[in-house]
Amino acid sequence: MVNYIAKVTIYVNNQEEAKQFWTEKMGFVCHEQPMGPHFKWMEVRPKEAEKTSFVIYEKELMLKQNPKANVSHPNVILSTTDIEGAYQQLQANGVKVGELQIMPYGKMFTFEDQDHNIYLLREDQ
Structure with missing residues (x-):
């Protein structure tokens, strides 16, 4: 039924600061792409071939989209x-x-x- 865990969302205050932390301090690789004028999809993972990644998503944006979201x-x-x-x-x-x-x-x-x-x-x- 389930083959593996694909993505885990991490809610952050600032995507660029999170990207810097995960790539520079943790050594992860980052993939990102624009998703409209004010948002970009960002994922980080330990290495290129790793299936599981963290989706880096800004807390404020999520709360605008879904005020009931748990961003703790x-x-x-x-x-x-x-x-x-x-x-x-x-x-x-x-x-x-x-x-x-x-x-x-x-x-x-x-x-x-x-x-x-x-x-x-x-x-x-």
Whole structure:
């Protein structure tokens, strides 16, 4: 029935600031295209071949289109095979990271984007 998760929408205050965060600090690739005079469709993903992407959508625009939309922070868990390397790289890139937690069931840490949305990065085992 469902083959994979295609897109997850992240609501942001400013698309360009979000693009800068995800491409420059997180190393993601970005695809965008104009969608009328005042809007552009923007997606970021870890690498070109990745099927799943984040749709970067401005909160204000969504609330104009749908006042009942929930534009609060996302609850997204990302994964890596090198948690220590990712932790050091994000710190070096100026990303606000939480404490690296080493638990019996795995290693993980939180980080924030430009709008202070909180994400979790965990190591695949």
